[in-house]
Amino acid sequence: MAVKKRSSAGVKAKTVSVYLYADEIQERRPVLLFTAGQIDEVLTKAEIQAVPFASEYLLGLCAWREQVLPIMDLVRFFGLSSSGKDEGARYLVVRTVDTLSPGSAENIHSEKVLQRCVLKVSDQIINGDIPADCEVIYPKQAGFAPVFVRGLFRREKELFILPDIAAIIHSNSLGGAE
């Protein structure tokens, strides 16, 4: 899967913008922002195995390099509306570092664990630097629960979301603001 380069030649891309199949929020298109190192692979299709009793946003599980990964739809997780078709969907293999709290009194050091998941996204994936002309906004202003968002920025036509993947993976609730 080719990823469009927006940064100028010789400058290493730092972020990847991933457009969601969701309706506009405050007249801006919702876009996920990741660091380039967070994305392991972009898949054009995934063999999804449904999980019983799962929330709607957990689409199922898939195998990736002999690992079992959850496939999530963040449009559903954040409770965004989506009236368009999701033809040409892509599956983004994303990594995150999760910090596990100590399990016992003897183990006082927290443990960092690499975790991966797959996100269902649109085929608009753009590799580039984070735009400079962005305004920082508070997640609740746009209807997001702060615990699942590391940052939220808006520009004239886009709303950039920095999702906290580790928090989303371990969530027992949905990511929309109450």
Add this chain to the structure above:
Amino acid sequence: MKKVCLVKGGNFVLGIEARYILSRRHGMLPHETAGKEREIFHLGSLLARKHCEHPEPGSVFLQLHKGENTFFLLVDQVIDEIELPEQTTRLPPPSPELAEQLCPQVAVCMNLVVLLLDPAQVIPVARQLGQGIGLLAAEHWSQPPVPVDSAARPPAKGTKNDSGAAAPNRRIRKNKKRPKSVDEETFKRVMAWTIAQFKQGKVGAEHLAADQLPPGLVQQEGVSDTVLQYLIDQISLRCQESITPIQPGEQHGG
């Protein structure tokens, strides 16, 4: 490597280790088996958290055993038997707790994910869901009891003997001296003959009559043709139901 049966239940495909499967059976359970079961579980309904309306045509009863539990689980389809590596992992987050309980282990085979059902957790999960979710209604698994009296055949409507389904059973209790019930051997033989006829496309009354039973097939003494005919009719009806999807609201005969 471990042998695993891939089964379908509703929209889900799960693996069940072959060592936990005692038997498989298509169609209905025999009366003598069904009579011992208090509950039979339906995988598709359990996983979808709903009541079973009608089992899928071609569903398969699996008799599962693990720990102290032995029970029947009806699955829509047995898809395949595969071999999985011994190494499995736990169901990853954010899988829900009930899924982790029912399918604690997951494996990868040919780049496909297989959730492994823990048979010991079927009953506890169904109990947790409550309200009869995941249970199969008796009409979908129990063959009707074979009538044991020549008078047991349902009389035509409007006759003076039209006294309801309970009447045959009362007669049974009153007339204990006469050999009125078909024994297990007779039941099996008549069922085998009827199914064989059915498979040959002989479904009409002219083909499935008690007087056409081969000589010597019924060795039990004292069983009337009326009882045998009723038995044939019921088996024939089940055969027809097994190939014809039942419409919602339709009642089973017998």
